[in-house]
Amino acid sequence: MKHMVTANDVAKLAGVSQSSVSRVYFEGAKVSEKTRAKVLAAAEQLGYRPNEFARSLITNKTKIIGLVMKGVENPFYPQVLKQFTTAFKKLGYSVLFVHTQNEEIQPEDVETLLNYNVAGVIITDAAMSLKVAEDFRSNRIPLVFFNRKLNTDEFYSVCCNNLDASRKVAEYLISQDVKDMVYISGNGNTSTSLEREAGFMEILQKTGIPHRKYASDYTYTGGFQTALGIVDEGRAPSAIFAANDIMALGVIDALKKKSLRIPEDVKVVGFDNIDMAAWLGYQLTTWEQPIEEMVKKTIEYIMAEIADYTGLAKAVEIDGKLIKRKTA
Amino acid sequence: MKHMVTANDVAKLAGVSQSSVSRVYFEGAKVSEKTRAKVLAAAEQLGYRPNEFARSLITNKTKIIGLVMKGVENPFYPQVLKQFTTAFKKLGYSVLFVHTQNEEIQPEDVETLLNYNVAGVIITDAAMSLKVAEDFRSNRIPLVFFNRKLNTDEFYSVCCNNLDASRKVAEYLISQDVKDMVYISGNGNTSTSLEREAGFMEILQKTGIPHRKYASDYTYTGGFQTALGIVDEGRAPSAIFAANDIMALGVIDALKKKSLRIPEDVKVVGFDNIDMAAWLGYQLTTWEQPIEEMVKKTIEYIMAEIADYTGLAKAVEIDGKLIKRKTA
DNA sequence: CCATTTTTTGAATACGTATGCAAAACACGT
């Protein structure tokens, strides 16, 4: 069996007490430079490493952040994952990754996070029953909905300003002189999709531009099939706004397949500004989500709540910007 | 402060000892149905949940798997991440996600994994110094290199059979009647890129087909720029084999930009079979990596080693298959 | 119904660390 090097072993070798060893590794504890040196030398020699579990057991705190994610197929989310992981690493936190199959986060997943007594939780691209969210609150674990809002305003969420963004998209398209428009929605009743729809429709109604909506699912295939259907109906509009980029790419491919010219016959706008939107094959005009900023705000909140839990609820919204390329 | 419900609280309420409570939650311990029922009732009432840290502290085991990843931008890896996470969840294990910035996994990352005493480690798309790998071995932590091999055969690795795959790709292209070919390599000296090159070149040399190699970096932009350069040299070959799909997509876009027809003027083959390869805009002919199978083998090994550590080293290679689409 | 075996239980202890407290060591001014 492998033998674990403990603080006691180090203490003996260094000729100090276990407490002193502990203090060397505990941020903010007082140790003289002399003993610190002795301890570090002994630790180096033995290959000592403080046991996180024993540590967490006694402090009742962890350096683990739970990150719950659903749509890893959408390139937007790996980006998010990467940014969170690297940012947290700098702060000394590790990321426990949870992938939910279903639209709603499962009780077993929550259980896992609670068992590990995570310092904070970020839920991305997934819903959660209020009861479950309460579980975190009652355990005083900070929780952020990232790129999703709940319909109650009892939780902290960080999103792009979807409402405003989609208004701007609508206004931009109108300025491009379009006759009628189509909005292709994302999954079910996700807040992102609903808000993007609301902002978009608001402007169109106000200006009296004919418009209609098709329901899809935030996937390439969904966008592709939906666009195919629209064209087959013989009702191709002069502009299509897809609720995210990856659907927009599907839309583009479908329109091309039907020999429609973009942007001359149909303009297409997406949302997210994923890497692929810039690819030469697509050159998608889209709304850029300010990921860095969103991640930053999320982390700031979580860190503040870890330091001093308040349970503050707020819907933070950050502006993005329109990226004009070739499709609109 | 939040109050944690302990096994003792449950024991008191249920009128049994803490040991009995522990036994109810410990797989394979003996408890009578009567006390089990009492304990579960009390636990339910109090909302008890065993503390993973205390548990790990005493058993010296964890239910955490460290997953180290680098290239999340390449859609191949989110797929891998998803499969690992869901598979491990079924086995009761959670995934600690580590994102490495640099090509080689950093000491601090290793430290994190060791501090958390992970039950196993999977390294994907990243290298690692032998010294560091030894760290895991000396701690008897099973380690798998996924989609990467070390040049020593002292570690366990799971890959697609790159050598054979690229031979088949070469043979297929030859059967398509090409004159000369180009191989575009991936990052530095990654085993995947080197092996794909070796197999490919082997067949071309044997059959005397002219060929040359360009170095790139496994990214879309890399593939794009490289292909642009090739065409600008005025030496467009009749077929290009890119070391992965995402570069191949860049190649396609570059060729299109240069008004070359695919596959008539230039054939393109990729590697991985990521989702986007099937998209209508690309229809990329590629080699499919058998992810499910690779993940399965990896998990089988890790689980076996967790149960009974042997330190077995082996380079497992699994066959994939050629997916013929429109680019070759 | 008792003797014997088997099963179940509870008390005590260990895991590796952080921390309150008191003792020890040190620093400093006179």
Place this chain on the structure above:
DNA sequence: ACGTGTTTTGCATACGTATTCAAAAAATGG
């Protein structure tokens, strides 16, 4: 050198669980 104030150290204990061992309870056999 001495007393005082300050820093540093070691001792002992606690965190929540698993596990050994002996005692208690239950089951079994005659």
